[in-house]
Amino acid sequence: MSPLKSSNQEEEYFARQEALKLRRLMVKAREEMADEEKKRLKELHWMSCPKCGMKLSTIQINKVEVDKCFSCGGMFLDDGELEKISGRERNFFDSMRSVFEDEK
Numbered sequence: 001m002s003p004l005k006s007s008n009q010e011e012e013y014f015a016r017q018e019a020l021k022l023r024r025l026m027v028k029a030r031e032e033m034a035d036e037e038k039k040r041l042k043e044l045h046w047m048s049c050p051k052c053g054m055k056l057s058t059i060q061i062n063k064v065e066v067d068k069c070f071s072c073g074g075m076f077l078d079d080g081e082l083e084k085i086s087g088r089e090r091n092f093f094d095s096m097r098s099v100f101e102d103e104k
């Protein structure tokens, strides 16, 4: 095994630990939050860009729904959509490039 690969694996390990920790904290925070508050947050933020706050638009690329902010250029994938892309990344990213290429 090359040192580079081993260092990548170490980084992946720590990223996975961090993700697990954050997931557990978020599940706990959601459990402790009242249903009314969850509903209020959802209504307030639904389809808004998490970076600039403008409305997101849904564009279908290669059977994957991508929520895109045409204000700041950010993109959002729902749960499970990354798995749909996985295995055909090349097609997906080529399609994505051609869909959004004339933006800049």
Ligand SMILES: [Zn+2]
Binding pocket: 049, 050, 051, 052, 053, 054, 069, 070, 071, 072, 073, 074
């Ligand atoms: Zn934005």
